[in-house]
Amino acid sequence: GGLSLESTERGSRSGSPNDSAAAISPNQQQRSNSVPSNFDATASYLGALNESFLHCPSNADSERQRTYTPRNPYPTPSSYPSVPSPIFDNPAVFEKLGTDCLFFIFYYAQGTYQQYLAARELKKQSWRYHKKYMTWFQRHEEPKVTTDEYEQGTYVYFDYETGWCQRIKSDFRFEYSFLEDSLH
Amino acid sequence: MKQQVTFLLDNWMRIHSEAAGTEKALQYIQLLQQNGIGKNEDQTERFFRLSTELVVEAVLKNAVNGESGALKELSTQGKALNYGVMDAYAKLVSLLIRHMNGGGTMEQVATQRISLLNKVLGVTVRTLMTDYEKNKGEGHGANPRWDQRPWFRLLLNLVIDLNSPSPSLDPISFGILSVFGSAFHVVQPLVVPGFAFAWLELVSHRMFLSNLLLVKGQKGWGIAHQLLIDLFLFLEPHLRKIELTDAMKHLYKGTLRVLLVLLHDFPAFLAGYHLSFCNVIPENCVQLRNLVLSAFPKGMVLPDPFTPNLKIDLLPEISRSPVILSNVTGPLGGMRVDLDGYLKNRQPADFVSALLPRLYKDGKNEIDAARVNSLVLYVGIQAIARLQNTQIAHTLAHTPEMEILQKLMEFDDRGRYISLNAIANQLRYPSSHTHYYSCVMLFLFSEASDEGVKEQVTRVLLERLIVHRPHPWGLLITFIELIKNQRYQFWSHPFTRCATEIEKVFESVARSCLSPPSHRSATTGGGDMSQ
Numbered sequence: 001g002g003l004s005l006e007s008t009e010r011g012s013r014s015g016s017p018n019d020s021a022a023a024i025s026p027n028q029q030q031r032s033n034s035v036p037s038n039f040d041a042t043a044s045y046l047g048a049l050n051e052s053f054l055h056c057p058s059n060a061d062s063e064r065q066r067t068y069t070p071r072n073p074y075p076t077p078s079s080y081p082s083v084p085s086p087i088f089d090n091p092a093v094f095e096k097l098g099t100d101c102l103f104f105i106f107y108y109a110q111g112t113y114q115q116y117l118a119a120r121e122l123k124k125q126s127w128r129y130h131k132k133y134m135t136w137f138q139r140h141e142e143p144k145v146t147t148d149e150y151e152q153g154t155y156v157y158f159d160y161e162t163g164w165c166q167r168i169k170s171d172f173r174f175e176y177s178f179l180e181d182s183l184h
Numbered sequence: 185m186k187q188q189v190t191f192l193l194d195n196w197m198r199i200h201s202e203a204a205g206t207e208k209a210l211q212y213i214q215l216l217q218q219n220g221i222g223k224n225e226d227q228t229e230r231f232f233r234l235s236t237e238l239v240v241e242a243v244l245k246n247a248v249n250g251e252s253g254a255l256k257e258l259s260t261q262g263k264a265l266n267y268g269v270m271d272a273y274a275k276l277v278s279l280l281i282r283h284m285n286g287g288g289t290m291e292q293v294a295t296q297r298i299s300l301l302n303k304v305l306g307v308t309v310r311t312l313m314t315d316y317e318k319n320k321g322e323g324h325g326a327n328p329r330w331d332q333r334p335w336f337r338l339l340l341n342l343v344i345d346l347n348s349p350s351p352s353l354d355p356i357s358f359g360i361l362s363v364f365g366s367a368f369h370v371v372q373p374l375v376v377p378g379f380a381f382a383w384l385e386l387v388s389h390r391m392f393l394s395n396l397l398l399v400k401g402q403k404g405w406g407i408a409h410q411l412l413i414d415l416f417l418f419l420e421p422h423l424r425k426i427e428l429t430d431a432m433k434h435l436y437k438g439t440l441r442v443l444l445v446l447l448h449d450f451p452a453f454l455a456g457y458h459l460s461f462c463n464v465i466p467e468n469c470v471q472l473r474n475l476v477l478s479a480f481p482k483g484m485v486l487p488d489p490f491t492p493n494l495k496i497d498l499l500p501e502i503s504r505s506p507v508i509l510s511n512v513t514g515p516l517g518g519m520r521v522d523l524d525g526y527l528k529n530r531q532p533a534d535f536v537s538a539l540l541p542r543l544y545k546d547g548k549n550e551i552d553a554a555r556v557n558s559l560v561l562y563v564g565i566q567a568i569a570r571l572q573n574t575q576i577a578h579t580l581a582h583t584p585e586m587e588i589l590q591k592l593m594e595f596d597d598r599g600r601y602i603s604l605n606a607i608a609n610q611l612r613y614p615s616s617h618t619h620y621y622s623c624v625m626l627f628l629f630s631e632a633s634d635e636g637v638k639e640q641v642t643r644v645l646l647e648r649l650i651v652h653r654p655h656p657w658g659l660l661i662t663f664i665e666l667i668k669n670q671r672y673q674f675w676s677h678p679f680t681r682c683a684t685e686i687e688k689v690f691e692s693v694a695r696s697c698l699s700p701p702s703h704r705s706a707t708t709g710g711g712d713m714s715q
Contacts, residue, residue: 042421046429048320048377053431055331056381061265062340062389 088114094121099158099166103136107160127158129180135160140168150175189234192216193273200272213279221280228300232277232307236338239273240315243334267337274341277304282352290355298359301346305367308338316376336382339367340389347391358403361396365407372411373418380418380435387411388442397450405509409457415439416464424466443475447654454479455612456509459561462609463515463554467602471651473609478654480613481507487614489660496622496661501614505568512565515558523559527566527584536591540599553602556592560606561617563588564624568616580627589624593637600637604628604644611658618658625662630672639679642666649693667694 068083087093094102094117105118119129127136136158143153154170199212220227246266281304284297312335319330346353346360353360368387373380387393396404419439422432446454454461454476461476480486484501487494496502513520519542526535543559545552567585580586592603607628610621629641645663649655667674674680680690 042425045374045377045418046422046432049373049380049435050429050431051330052332052378052380052382053434055333056434057333057336057385061267061333061337062385064271 091117091120094118095124097121099125103158103160106136128174130157130174130178131180132178133157137172137174143174149177185230186234186238189231190238192231193235193238196276197269197272200275209279210283213276213283216280217283228303229307232304233311235273236308236311237315239269239338240311240334242269243267243337244331265333265337267334270334270337271341274338274345278342278345281346282350294356294359297353298356298363301360302363302366305342305363308335309367309370312371312379313376316378320378330378332379332382335379336385339382339386343386343389344391347395357395358399361392361399361404362407364392365396365404365411368411369414372414374414377418381438384415384435384438384442387415388438388445393442394449397453405453405456408453409460409509412442413460413464416461420464420466423469423472426468440472440475443472447475447479451479452481452507455481456507458609458612459508459510459512459557461510463557467553467605470648474648474651474654474656477609477612477656477659480657484613486657489657489664494661496614496619499614502616502619504615505565506612506615506617508561512558512562515552515554516562517555519555519559523562526588527563530584536587539588539591540595543599551595551599551602553606556599556602557606557609560589560592560603561610564610564617564620568620571620580623581631586624586627590628590631593628593632593634597636597640600640601644604640608644608648608659611662612656614657618661622658622662622665626665626669626672629666635677635679638677642674642677642679646689646693650689663693 097105097118099122102118102122105114106122109115109118122129122136125138127138129136137155138157140154140156143151145152150173152171152173154168155172155174156166157169157172159165159167196212199208202208221231243265246269281297281301284300285293286296287293288296315335316330343364347357347364368383371379371383373383376383393408396408398404416439419432419436422428423436428436443454458476458479462473465473465476487499516523522532522535525531543551543555563585567583570583570585571579589603589607593600595603604625607621607625610617611625612618625641625645629638632638632641645659645666648659649663666672679686681687
């Protein structure tokens with residue numbers, strides 16, 4: 001029961017629909033023989049096409065099903081939303097979120113599309129991720145020293161561990177080998 | 185067996201909902217494989233057939249429960265099916281294929297994966313066709329029984345899963361695409377018309393069509409060509425008749441969109457197969473054909489056809505032949521030997537006088553347009569080879585090629601119309617062909633003693649220009665030359681003034697052709713398709 005796609009060119013209209021189906025299997029050969037060779041019987045095609053149109057696939061039919069499994073389920077009032085709003089799949093929304101919110105998503109929604117979008121937005125706003133400290137830095141001023149390996153100066157960084165706030169760090173050396181640059 | 189499959193599937197649904205893609209899921213796959221699924225022919229076939237039947241049934245049962253029978257609307261908009269079961273099943277199938285490993289070299293494993301996919305898709309389309317036959321016609325019209333959507337969802341899931349980048353499948357990506365191509369070819373609209381809309385959606389899906397056309401070395405182009413031909417063959421008899429049902433109009437609109445995408449992203453594909461596409465697009469579908477004929481290879485810059493004193497003879501491109509991927513000589517059949525003989529040394533001598541009857545379909549009083557199209561192109565290719573390095577316009581006459589083309593003008597109106605269309609199909613982007621056929625068209629006009637020929641030449645050119653864009657470059661060039669060059673005495677012919685409406689059309693076309701507005705881009709193809 002394998003399939004075969006005729007590679008023969010169909011320059012002339014005489015080849016087709018009957019020939020094309022014939023190679024498939026005895027079962028379908030029978031079926032294709034019933035295809036009228038002249039198109040007087042277009043009515044049956046039009047009827048069938050109409051049925052196809054009635055059940056025409058819409059966008060919803062090709063979209064992936066959203067299945068949401070809460071990671072740590074807890075009984076909440078039924079009036080609260082039970083699944084995340086689809087708005088968080090839209091990259092445009094991330095431009096409107098505040099920096100704190102982007103940091104929250106980045107540190108809380110690990111390994112999700114939302115984490116990616118948050119990181120991308122932070123990058124757009126000139127934050128740079130330090131792979132060793134797992135921390136976001138932003139230049140506070142032009143770096144005092146710049147070499148091929150690192151730059152040094154005063155930075156703002158987001159302290160996610162102790163204070164959940166932005167702090168200033170002077171005389172910090174940002175080694176480029178720790179700069180995350182795979183994300184665009 | 186059915187009970188067993190139900191049990192297996194139920195188990196899978198549970199595992200899938202808890203932990204898709206984890207250790208447990210993989211263990212389950214191994215268990216299935218140990219039971220012969222994917223290895224034992226009959227076992228595998230039966231498992232996939234029964235599973236498909238079960239999940240399609242489950243999806244439809246869900247939908248029926250959700251509707252209140254009497255108020256059921258005919259439109260399916262907003263009536264979403266619940267695809268949970270289907271998606272889980274599709275996942276199982278793609279995991280089975282990904283982890284298929286019957287031992288052996290890497291190449292052998294790759295072949296095993298392809299052949300398992302071939303088996304799964306074979307079972308799927310056969311089950312689809314059986315199901316369609318079973319439900320066809322029951323409750324005709326008002327309550328159509330057959331719903332293409334579960335099948336669409338299943339195939340779409342597999343297309344997406346198996347064509348996404350992944351280390352295990354990347355080396356066999358072309359094999360996967362061709363197996364899908366074969367499956368789609370089997371359930372083409374002429375065979376399962378009730379699946380037509382889902383089919384077009386699948387065939388034109390970005391994970392399928394674009395991937396297929398992007399395969400290195402244009403290996404996927406033949407398959408894509410075949411599927412588009414399938415589509416045109418289904419549309420053809422209906423487009424030929426002027427009355428179109430709503431459903432047909434929508435399918436046509438979808439086809440236009442697919443072609444626009446192809447014209448924008450893969451113009452060389454459309455251009456390469458223009459001959460065979462034009463064979464299956466009816467003559468009255470001017471815009472559809474213009475889309476194909478406007479395509480030109482990316483990177484080429486076409487000179488503005490409205491440039492005053494544009495000399496086509498001086499363009500460097502006109503020494504280059506266009507790439508023709510369609511089979512030119514196939515439709516000529518048995519004629520080819522005599523044709524070659526005549527072009528070479530005018531033997532057999534009666535070839536031209538006996539030509540016209542040979543262009544009819546066997547045993548029918550109907551002209552074989554594909555044969556005429558091939559004849560015209562083949563003759564032109566030979567003529568260009570002959571005329572190389574000479575001034576074409578002066579040496580067209582009295583060649584065996586021109587005798588053949590002129591003979592075509594002795595057809596009745598219908599035959600001449602087909603022949604002139606075959607010539608106009610070659611008026612495309614700047615190339616040796618466009619140049620040659622442009623000269624031929626003008627030559628036929630000026631040499632015709634019959635006013636009817638001149639009128640028909642004008643008709644064929646004009647009707648391709650009064651439709652919306654895009655317009656092929658060569659067509660514009662030829663028409664502008666015809667109305668501008670004094671030697672053709674275009675305006676002295678009575679058919680330009682036969683009716684006020686026609687006169688107005690001529691005036692407006694002439695105005696737009698002869699005095700170019702500053703912001704005009706009349707030819708569109710390749711990268712400029714902003715409408």
